[in-house]
Amino acid sequence: VQDEPQAVVSTQSTGTEDERKMWSKMNPKQITNKTEKGKYRFLQKYYHRGAFYMDQEETVLKQDFSKPTLEDHFDKSILPKVMQVKNFGRSGRTKYTHLLDQDTTNSESPWAQTNQLNTKFTANAGGTKLNFTRPSSKKR
Numbered sequence: 001v002q003d004e005p006q007a008v009v010s011t012q013s014t015g016t017e018d019e020r021k022m023w024s025k026m027n028p029k030q031i032t033n034k035t036e037k038g039k040y041r042f043l044q045k046y047y048h049r050g051a052f053y054m055d056q057e058e059t060v061l062k063q064d065f066s067k068p069t070l071e072d073h074f075d076k077s078i079l080p081k082v083m084q085v086k087n088f089g090r091s092g093r094t095k096y097t098h099l100l101d102q103d104t105t106n107s108e109s110p111w112a113q114t115n116q117l118n119t120k121f122t123a124n125a126g127g128t129k130l131n132f133t134r135p136s137s138k139k140r
Contacts, residue, residue, distance in 0.1 A: 030055060038066030043076045043086060043097065045069070 012020055031054045040046065049065045076084055087093035096102060106112065122128050 035062055035064060038064050040066055041068055041072060041075070043084065044072045 012023065015023070035049070047065050047069075049061075053061055084097055085094050086097075111118070
């Protein structure tokens with residue numbers, strides 16, 4: 001019984017990519033307690049249901065993890081714009097709800113300016129050269 005997972009691993013590692021795809025189609029993952037993903041409210045906390053015990057049939061594991069808990073029952077969209085952030089009034093609060101309405105481009109930052117130091121840095125930075133030569137097989 002213990003050799004069966006090792007046999008699967010060895011066939012997965014030694015086979016070609018087409019064989020691996022075929023094997024994964026023939027043997028899909030078995031998740032018996034799959035639940036429907038619910039709708040989240042504005043600024044509602046997200047709780048991951050976890051990766052363990054997916055093969056067990058229990059009602060606790062089938063519960064809806066997208067239901068609001070504690071302070072998430074309150075509709076935060078009616079609050080003033082300043083208070084519509086996570087953990088408002090606490091030391092670890094976030095500054096923004098999301099960055100969609102924020103302009104994050106800063107043309108005055110040191111990285112965006114063209115000066116002698118930036119030109120020297122980007123000339124030697126990896127992935128910035130336009131041509132690529134295959135490295136030699138042995139180092140000299």
